Amino acid sequence: MIQSLLIANRGEIAIRIARTARRMGVVVYAVRTKKEPDALYLSAADVVVDFPDTELPVSEFLDIGALVKLAVDNEIEAIHPGYGFLSENAGFAAACKKAGVIFIGPPADVIDAMGDKIKARAYAMESGVNVPGGSKTPLTSVDEAKTLAEKIGYPVIIKATAGGGGRGMRIVSIPGDMQLMFSQATSEAQNAFGNASVYIEKYIENPKHIEVQIVADNHGNVIHLGERECSVQRKHQKLLEEAPSPALDSRLRKKMTSAAVALAKSIKYKSLGTVEFLLDKNGDFYFMEMNTRLQVEHPVTEMITGLDLVELQILIASGAKLPVKQQEVKFQGWAIECRINAEDVQAGFVPSMGIIRGIRLPQGNNIRIDTGVRPGSEITPFFDSMVAKLIVHADSRAEVIEKTLKALRQFHVKGVKTTIPFCKAVLHNPLFRSGYFDTSFVETAMDSPVHREPQEEFLAALLSVYAQTHNTTPITSDEVQIDPWVLKKRIRNF
Amino acid sequence: MIQSLLIANRGEIAIRIARTARRMGVVVYAVRTKKEPDALYLSAADVVVDFPDTELPVSEFLDIGALVKLAVDNEIEAIHPGYGFLSENAGFAAACKKAGVIFIGPPADVIDAMGDKIKARAYAMESGVNVPGGSKTPLTSVDEAKTLAEKIGYPVIIKATAGGGGRGMRIVSIPGDMQLMFSQATSEAQNAFGNASVYIEKYIENPKHIEVQIVADNHGNVIHLGERECSVQRKHQKLLEEAPSPALDSRLRKKMTSAAVALAKSIKYKSLGTVEFLLDKNGDFYFMEMNTRLQVEHPVTEMITGLDLVELQILIASGAKLPVKQQEVKFQGWAIECRINAEDVQAGFVPSMGIIRGIRLPQGNNIRIDTGVRPGSEITPFFDSMVAKLIVHADSRAEVIEKTLKALRQFHVKGVKTTIPFCKAVLHNPLFRSGYFDTSFVETAMDSPVHREPQEEFLAALLSVYAQTHNTTPITSDEVQIDPWVLKKRIRNF
């Protein structure tokens, strides 16, 4: 069994991984960076190691050499990459292996096969899973793109070969747009993945986004842990997820989970992974991509199965056999995850940077909060804008929607604007409640991106009048000024 | 109208006074002491003034000369004494007047008349209010006490002439106990009030403690704001109050409130005051004492009347006429106040000293929390152990009990033990719920001083096993050690 673990990540996921690892008796190491030397995730570890000074202009958690060296120098047995950063980087997995460090994830060749989205399409087809018509090789020119698009029929979608997570994607509905979209997609792909290569696929219009969680050990056992419904998206970014999906009946669920397991088996998958599907209006589903890591939304699966996915990752990486068989996996109730991001929804979801001045967490049973911030934490342009994930579990979909709404009404963040009012608006929306929503939901079905509680506008007017009467000074301000929180941090660090 | 105000007090009441005064546009001054130089109440003021260095071994908020000088030197128009400390000190009121500072409270002669409990008994009788049989002058010896006790009949109660708030009180049931109780009462009275003088009264066994809030302006207008039920007491210390009282019908309410108003009129009372009564099982009531200040439990009256008692105090002290007539006072619904003290109820209500490491406040409408602490605040032997007051308002007694219980379940304090589990036990108690309880309730009617939520004991066992398995270090400890919070404060102050 693995005895020590370096978490090559930060924020809520570092804390979440540390929690399980420490519960299992594994000694947990976290990496301190200059960008956030007193971040909350550091307090979740047994040992904190400092990231060394380097000349490289690369983010600490993307620096393969330095991270592997930290593990070797500190005699740490294994590395957990979390999500994002190096979690799907085959080179990182290979470098770990070479250095004698256990990489918690699938082997490098599997990451590589699934990371190249064109190769992944080919493997999916081989294992009998439908894929949308499209490229067999990366596009070399706009003209090639146009020719292929004519063949498979518009609309098509341009995707980054090395992509994932929505970046480098563009939908093209008419030939005239191809030039602009092709150049935007390649430049974004280059920025995001260091690889400008793109390909095209037939664009499935307004599908549902359904993904299947699979787990495979090193002994050939593969099981699935059901599906997650991730259709509430904006610009291919997931905003709210649930498990199970209201769109699947047991027949379709069986077909989709079997397809995911078949794919995993055919590529000799090991560790935790997610097979993402597009489900169209006819109930036909197509392979989209496979994520070879822990997902942000993994807690909803944990809630309904009672299994700890990080525990399974550590056990598998230790060489253990899967502790549960497929028929022992029991699915209970319904779970929803809300991503509470620091974004100004009313201004078009732009990041809302600043300092968290206060957090009020909802309280109650079967409410889980995964967060990496505390009062005083700063939301910076360095990292993503996630403040917390709120995960709620109840017996039925109707109940979990009400319970999540109640929790959101008790969840308050001061200092930055968050997506809490947006999540409320989703959960109040009749189409969402009906279950018949698809990935066009956020853009087409929401009257307002925020939900307003009764009397809110009246109270805002009253507050303005009160402030005018009392000459109240704003608590936060647009003006550039030294903030006491920032000052305090500066004094401490320099 | 008063334009500036010095608060000669600390903690939650200083904050509560500042809130109203600032709302009214009054500039608020708070006093910083060496004992708690970064207390929360200081942040509620417009201006913070430092208490000067003195040689006197007296508490800052008992130092008449220094406080009056602070007001004069800073050209502050008025002083609010809060409760406790100098709030019922006639000498303070006189010193303020002499210095040209408005004392927010009744004139010195009225404080004096009601402060001397024997004089107060005489005034009550004059105005036609029943008093229990007893002393007409202070006791000069144990023998005198015994003679008088024989005359009025045992049991009797010894009380401090300068007393109030339960200190210096002793009940004597048999002549043999008189010697011990007399000496305990005089020594406690000396300690608490600097005046050993005591008197005796017929002891009304197991009465209800009901008090009537009255308000009088400087123009002869006197109204009452209904009663408060304060029978949930331990050693004469109020623990949980409500308004109205479940024991009063409209006839009895009219009699008691009329008696309170009559007393106030007969002594030419001015400002806010409370007339405390003992109500026996026959529905007869007796004058106990009058408090010439704001009470700790004043918020329950504010909840059911919608009036702000501090605002009334400031208006009256400014010379304004009462803004409401008796018939305009509307009583709506029911309110409960729970005193959340830092006490170890399971160890017999001993003070639980230490540092507040976290506070979770209940959220919701019609829930009010008055508190003077925040995470990092220390509960010290210097001051009382109050952490917060939780005040809840609802339409009916049954509803407010449930709503308060719900709020208590969401109210958590980390770092010290509090009376939260005790307050829950009171609210769950069938006798309390029936309304037929009296001042013997806490000592005789409660099976357990704490309420245990379902599964608590099981979870405590599980936590112990978990801690043993993981070698978890205690978060707090009995051992003497430097606490990071304390260290931080030391570094800051020295």
Added chain:
Amino acid sequence: MKTTNTKRLIATGKNKERYSFTVKNRYEYNYKKEKLVVELIDEPDGFTILSCNGVRYPVEIVSRRQNHYEVLVNGVGYSFAVETPFSLNRNKLLASLNPGGRVETITSPMPGKVLDILVEAGQQVQKGEPLLILEAMKMQNSILSTVSGQVVKITVAKDENVAKGAVLIEIK
């Protein structure tokens, strides 16, 4: 001593929603003849609570420019201008005398790099129409027009790095 004074204050929102209060002695509020018990409470966990007749909401006053307020109630942003009936009428009058309307500035909501500018000076744009693409936090964000009107001026260039609050485009 001050004399008692009662005045009317009118809060007007972006979409012309209007709430009219009477304020007596600077702190007694009435709305549609109903008395409001209003308190602004700083709680120990850092939150500010607006309490109105027992209804409690976490609020923030984000910014104030003279009589213009940006506030958050429950995390939702609202803008109100607070005026007396006199100033309200004067502003209406001024607006009617200056039918050309006023220039709205589109500012950068965050620091970032201008990747692309999608409009030209002189062009008519609709409210909600994308004006330019700003790259920040590794994402490309469209900056949308907050008003309908004509683009008067573009104050940034492609590939320029801009600070938070920098003026990007003026629309009249």
Added chain:
Amino acid sequence: MKTTNTKRLIATGKNKERYSFTVKNRYEYNYKKEKLVVELIDEPDGFTILSCNGVRYPVEIVSRRQNHYEVLVNGVGYSFAVETPFSLNRNKLLASLNPGGRVETITSPMPGKVLDILVEAGQQVQKGEPLLILEAMKMQNSILSTVSGQVVKITVAKDENVAKGAVLIEIK
């Protein structure tokens, strides 16, 4: 690699209430054959949450002396001794060999001044009986006996100032 091991751990409270768990691999808990998903979570506001199958309670581990735990669940104090079946039996055996029982010390729950001592050495006292009067925070507090037994020793004198945790009286 460690080998899988399952052991039984029994938590015994002050009133002999007993809960028996099996623990596999040091982290898989079972109670009465039911699997428990247990997590101890440090939340960002400073609270520690014990989560068991989704039931969440704020807890504190107040003190630990070897296998004896003082914990708070929801602010209510509990004491448990955690033992294996083997050590439990051994302790029972030891207790039966030493029928005289062990000495309980009554300690001061806070700093204060001893105002009065109400018992004498040799005297029999009942659990809950007042032993002495301690003045602290301007209040007189009765210190009650936590056990029934005989007063062995009084280690403080009247008017003495005592620190928190000071031994006041020993009872056997």
